[in-house]
Amino acid sequence: MAKLVINPDKKLSKINKEIYGHFSEHLGRCIYEGIYVGEDSPIPNKKGMRTDVVEALKKIKVPVLRWPGGCFADEYHWMDGVGPKEGRKKMINTNWGGVVEDNSFGTHEFFELCEQLGCEAYINGNLGSGTVQEMSEWVEYMTFDGISPMADWRAKNGHEKPWKVKFFGVGNENWGCGGNMNPDYYANEYRRYQTYVRNYNEDEPIYKICCGPNVDDYEWTEGVLKTCFSHCEEKYHGFMDGLSLHYYVHPEGWDIKGSATDFDEKTWYKTLFKALYMEELIVRHGNLMDQYDPDKKLGMIVDEWGTWYTVEPGTNPGFLYQQNTIRDALVAGVTLNIFNKHSDRVKMANLAQIVNVLQAVILTEGADMILTPTYHVFDMYKAHQDAMLLDSFVESHEIGADDEYCVPNLSESVSMDAEGAIHLTLANLSATESYPIESIIFDFKVKEAVGEIVTGEMHDKNTFENPECVKVQKFTDVTVTDEGVNFTIPACSVLHLTIR
């Protein structure tokens, strides 16, 4: 029996609900078709937003949504996407398939979506190809409550009251698609652009996010922090609140990537091995951040993460449409456990991307919609949102198909919610073995334990023909003991226990 130890008296950090955030880009069928179908569509919608998708997303309590990109953000000119739709400019989506972007989904539509979802807005500004004035005026348009050219224009376009922009990204991947800058150049640009991201509402200051590294580019982190911190020193709150990190799991590397559905046991472990690398990235970038910010006020914002496979056969390569299996459920489970465990530094994370792109939680085909295995993990893990991380430990050992890609057999994180219930999420990374678990919860008399699980054969997935192959199932085989709870976790599983 593997021992799992929980200490409810040791509350380590708050798990910000934004760790369960999402990302929506003008890419493939994410926004158009996936979310926005327009008011005249035969697909049921409210103000153009698909009702089925919005209802499903409300169920997993999407706390925050990032928009409009990604690479798209640094080529997006927001003024093209406001005002009467017939007058909106059509442009080429150069990053994603060269398709026509008709700008029918713009700022007003995005805030309408956030309102329907009940989530916070995370806007990503254009530093790569936009001007300081353009960025500054966007912020004025969205948030200024008074008489000004931009506030007046917003009112003329149908929204008199300002919106709340909780998070604002000053550029995206400016080391790559956002302008191919070096760290020093970007950091100086950041200093300039962010100056004009004004806080018009003192009570709700905008949380400003600086473009951080790609994967293990520690030089970028170091360079950006050096240039920005030498300027802001103690007063960085309001100057720079977060630093982003992007990391994707490509089982066979960036060039080949690998199939989403056709993989062997070795690739199963290789994928999970690569997913677990997130922890090293957080620790090492976090160590650099500690040198400048030992009190951990600066948030690490993992605003793009997830699996990135070869696109589904027969689909547009620029649309990044991929299927989602139990393997993705495991990637989500272990990654979210890592974020929870590092919630003293990780303040937000945004899965890429919300619908029809990369590790999506929802796939659509015309009027039909399916929920992916990843969706069901987010559904179970929503219990951690804004809960307190508890000190915990699970005994594990290494497993794998060969010596190269060994992973621990188990991954856990535990939190306590505002009502005092304990939430344990545990992933079994083994493709074949189940494991009995004996838990010990210090100074806690268990009255009841309610379980739910996402499990199956490693290739299991939902399709439009069989949409409920993978779903959240009740998990009842739990024994309450004097010390905690005992149970056996099956192979290829992500489990959630609520313990009271």
Ligand code: AHR
């Ligand atoms: O999520 C897809 C793309 O991946 C984003 O547009 C970009 O920021 C990253 O390279």
